[in-house]
Amino acid sequence: MRFMWKGKFFVLGVMAVLAAALLTLGGCGSTTSDSSGAKGKSMVVGVNLFSTTLDPHKDYDGWFVVRYGLGETLARVSDKMTLEPWLATKWEMLDATTWKITLRDGVKFHTGAPMTAEAVKASLERSIASNKRGPANLAIDTMEAAGQELTIRTKEPRPDLIYELCDPYCAIVDVQAAQGADGFRNTVAGTGPFKVKSFTENISVVVTAFDDYWGGKAKLDEVEFRYLNDPDTRMMSLQSGDIDASINIDSKNLQLFEDAGKYTVSRCPSMRATYVFFNTKNRFLQDKNLRTALIMAADKKSYLKSVLGGVGIEGVCLYPTSLPYRSAELKYPAFDPAGAKKLLADNGYVDQNGDGYLEKDGEPVTLTISCYTSRAEIPGFATAMQADFEKLGIQTKIVTYDTLPREKFTAGDYDIGFTSFTPSTNTRPLAGLRTAFVKDAIENYYNYFYDERVEEIARILPTEADYGKQDQLAFEAQQRILDAHTNIFLAYTENLYVSHHRVKNFNAHAFDYYVMDNQVDIESK
Numbered sequence: 001m002r003f004m005w006k007g008k009f010f011v012l013g014v015m016a017v018l019a020a021a022l023l024t025l026g027g028c029g030s031t032t033s034d035s036s037g038a039k040g041k042s043m044v045v046g047v048n049l050f051s052t053t054l055d056p057h058k059d060y061d062g063w064f065v066v067r068y069g070l071g072e073t074l075a076r077v078s079d080k081m082t083l084e085p086w087l088a089t090k091w092e093m094l095d096a097t098t099w100k101i102t103l104r105d106g107v108k109f110h111t112g113a114p115m116t117a118e119a120v121k122a123s124l125e126r127s128i129a130s131n132k133r134g135p136a137n138l139a140i141d142t143m144e145a146a147g148q149e150l151t152i153r154t155k156e157p158r159p160d161l162i163y164e165l166c167d168p169y170c171a172i173v174d175v176q177a178a179q180g181a182d183g184f185r186n187t188v189a190g191t192g193p194f195k196v197k198s199f200t201e202n203i204s205v206v207v208t209a210f211d212d213y214w215g216g217k218a219k220l221d222e223v224e225f226r227y228l229n230d231p232d233t234r235m236m237s238l239q240s241g242d243i244d245a246s247i248n249i250d251s252k253n254l255q256l257f258e259d260a261g262k263y264t265v266s267r268c269p270s271m272r273a274t275y276v277f278f279n280t281k282n283r284f285l286q287d288k289n290l291r292t293a294l295i296m297a298a299d300k301k302s303y304l305k306s307v308l309g310g311v312g313i314e315g316v317c318l319y320p321t322s323l324p325y326r327s328a329e330l331k332y333p334a335f336d337p338a339g340a341k342k343l344l345a346d347n348g349y350v351d352q353n354g355d356g357y358l359e360k361d362g363e364p365v366t367l368t369i370s371c372y373t374s375r376a377e378i379p380g381f382a383t384a385m386q387a388d389f390e391k392l393g394i395q396t397k398i399v400t401y402d403t404l405p406r407e408k409f410t411a412g413d414y415d416i417g418f419t420s421f422t423p424s425t426n427t428r429p430l431a432g433l434r435t436a437f438v439k440d441a442i443e444n445y446y447n448y449f450y451d452e453r454v455e456e457i458a459r460i461l462p463t464e465a466d467y468g469k470q471d472q473l474a475f476e477a478q479q480r481i482l483d484a485h486t487n488i489f490l491a492y493t494e495n496l497y498v499s500h501h502r503v504k505n506f507n508a509h510a511f512d513y514y515v516m517d518n519q520v521d522i523e524s525k
Contacts, residue, residue: 040209040221043503043522045515046234046246049374049403050227054199055184057130059442062168062513068207068225069218069516070110071171071190074101074120075162077511081322081427083163087115087172087191096157096465097141103148107214109174110188110195117145122175131169132442137434138164139462159465163426168513193218193518202227207516219521229402231376238263238498244522245499245506247515250376251311257498266497268508269313271320274377274420276385276488280448282415284365289347290394291485294416296333296340297392298385298488307380308491315489317478318423318432322492322510325429325474332482340392351393358393365394367415370408372401375420381490382418412446419443420493422511428467429474433458437481449486453477 049064056062056071065071074088091101107115121143128134139158144151154161164170177189187196193215194207205225209218226243228234231250237243239256249257257263278285278294285291300314313321321327349358349365358365367389371382379400386396396416401408409417421443423432436443438458439450457477464470481487495508497515502523509515 041219041522041524042222042224043220043245043520044224044226044243046228046237046243047225048229048231048234048248048376050202050229052201053183053185054188054196054205055130056171056173056188056190057127057134057169057184059131060169062131062171064205064513065171065188065190066168066192066513067515068205069192069194069223069518070188070196070207071168071173071192073168073170073172074103074165076166076514077426079509081510083166083426087120091162093159093161096159097154099152099154099158099161101150101152101162103150104214105148107191108212109177109191110210111174111177112212113174113176113189115172115191117148117150119174120150120172121145123172124170126173126175126178127170133167133169133431133434137167137430137462138170157463157465160426160428160430160462163428164430166426167431168425194223194516197222209518213518215518218518223516223520229374231373238500241500245497245503247495247497248376248512249496249498251494251496252307252309252380254309254311254496260501262501264499264501264503264506266499266506266508267311268495268510269320269322270493270495270512271422271424271510272420272493272495272512273315273318273320273423274375274381274418274490274493275315275318276381276490277417277419277445277448278486279412279415279417279446280486281412281446282367284360284367285415287347287360288485289343290349290360290365292333293340293343293392294389294394295485295488296336296343297388297394298490299335299337299388300488300490301335303381303384304491306384307377308493311494311496313492315491317482317489318436319429319474319478320424320492323424323427323429323474324471325478326471327478329475330479330482333485337388337391344392349393356393357395367394367396369396369398369416369418370401370405370414371398371418372404374403377491377493378418378420385488406442406445409445414445417445419445425511429470429477430458430461433461433474433477437477449481449484451480451484454480 051061051064053061056065072087076086078084088101089104139155141155142153174189186199193213195210197206197208199205208222234246238246278291316327319325352359369382371378382398389396425431454477457473495512497508499506504521505519
């Protein structure tokens with residue numbers, strides 16, 4: 001579904017009109033009533049991503065549980081990118097493999113049960129058993145619970161353990177409330193300011209204020225997170241008043257929300273990297289010369305303007321340039337379309353039949369670009385990049401999915417793929433490498449990338465207590481990734497939240513799983 005903005009008029013497709021009609025039936029920003037008839041405040045948030053489960057310990061579903069205000073971790077990253085207490089009040093590294101964590105008093109799960117060290121121990125044990133990142137990243141050997149103190153012993157030194165415990169897959173839940181084989185598929189017993197009212201897959205999650213929240217009852221009584229995958233639908237719904245706020249609007253449309261009397265825009269440089277990866281087992285992309293030429297042909301600087309409307313930072317490598325990993329010193333092929341053409345010509349790529357496209361050893365070089373729409377900018381990147389590849393003489397076609405086609409990518413069913421993820425969930429470098437650039441990593445699709453030294457760095461990082469040395473190792477790993485010429489690092493995007501002016505304290509954070517808390521409010525119409 002698409003629409004065009006011309007002055008004050010919308011040109012809408014039929015589907016857009018139908019969508020708006022359906023959304024209007026749901027209403028928003030209204031009052032809600034409980035069984036006694038008492039009225040409260042409600043808010044509707046349009047979201048671009050949706051989970052199939054509310055189990056925070058599965059894959060990346062913890063991001064949604066934290067985002068909805070349902071779950072919390074022991075520590076969190078502040079707006080100033082420093083570590084701060086959350087469910088824990090303090091922590092101490094007693095020796096290289098032993099941590100003592102003091103838990104906050106007075107915290108209750110949504111079941112009403114108290115959060116004790118024993119409950120936290122059970123939650124972390126479940127996380128380790130359920131999430132494939134947990135065993136390696138946490139390396140927990142044993143845990144001992146006594147009242148509100150949890151002692152964790154790791155199998156090897158883990159100086160970043162408290163940072164790793166910020167990741168949403170470590171959200172603390174009441175394990176006793178898991179519902180048989182379904183676990184926490186449709187509900188979750190967390191500690192956040194909101195609890196689950198309803199969960200309808202691919203439609204919405206409705207949460208209500210938790211009266212016994214340790215930080216004080218939420219200002220909102222009810223929040224609906226409505227799944228609106230198409231960015232135009234989210235924008236139209238916000239303008240029509242069918243939703244009160246939208247997460248990550250299309251940056252090119254910011255000008256539509258400049259009226260501060262109607263809207264509030266909150267923006268923050270994110271930790272999210274958007275990049276392309278090449279299937280190095282593809283018969284053409286096995287050739288490093290072709291990969292290098294494609295990198296040289298991609299005009300990343302122009303993409304920032306045409307795709308992101310100038311909002312964001314040009315990509316360098318895996319980690320955002322705001323992290324202390326000396327990004328400015330990294331070396332990689334510069335934008336040079338003429339040089340790219342020469343590189344291909346020098347290595348046997350020719351247009352033998354005069355159709356404008358290159359062949360190699362008599363075979364037409366054709367590639368498929370796989371993208372997805374749940375990140376509004378990615379289809380735009382794909383289209384712009386396709387145009388640059390066509391100028392180079394490389395014929396491509398674009399295949400578009402609603403969400404990241406993880407299963408297809410993992411099976412090697414791609415030539416050129418897109419991904420967008422947060423390589424540092426806690427300001428430290430380990431997660432990025434382990435998530436995307438070591439063998440069998442979840443984002444290392446079909447093991448397109450392999451480097452022995454990067455594997456070694458990923459093994460060294462967890463035990464390195466000197467953060468300066470960690471930064472140096474992250475720099476070295478990034479340079480080796482760039483030297484392989486297996487990626488085009490396009491941009492570090494901004495988190496852009498837009499809300500009606502009546503909404504208060506709905507602020508973007510560098511980590512886009514920090515969204516709903518007990519301070520978000522909405523004024524009456």
